[in-house]
Amino acid sequence: GEGEGTGGLRPKCRQMFPAGHAILCPMTRIETLGADLRAEFRGYLAEDVQTRALMLVSEVGELMKEVVKATGYGTKEFEVTPGFRDELGDVMADLALLAEAAGVDLGRCAELTVAKMRLRLAAQGSVGSRTR
Numbered sequence: 001g002e003g004e005g006t007g008g009l010r011p012k013c014r015q016m017f018p019a020g021h022a023i024l025c026p027m028t029r030i031e032t033l034g035a036d037l038r039a040e041f042r043g044y045l046a047e048d049v050q051t052r053a054l055m056l057v058s059e060v061g062e063l064m065k066e067v068v069k070a071t072g073y074g075t076k077e078f079e080v081t082p083g084f085r086d087e088l089g090d091v092m093a094d095l096a097l098l099a100e101a102a103g104v105d106l107g108r109c110a111e112l113t114v115a116k117m118r119l120r121l122a123a124q125g126s127v128g129s130r131t132r
Contacts, residue, residue: 034100
């Protein structure tokens, strides 16, 4: 699948961990996550917007499956599980890769969303959009 193999790893990570071992490397800021992932795993990831969007939707589905499992299909309170953390990370990576493919600054999108929420709170007393 996507991202398999160690050929695209950052040199720093390759030096720290021999091939075939579990690898944890410090990641970057959300503003550069998509570009960093694309650079590190070039040739292993689809780069077009349509595929990235489909990958994101797929990962959101997997995240929701973890929520359903964590709540026992709605029979208990939600508790964060390792599977939830894993899938949330996958969603974040695919969102960053989608933004990168579309040429959109994800950090700027986040700033604009916070500003929009602040304006809504001041104007209507809530942060959500109103439905009519």
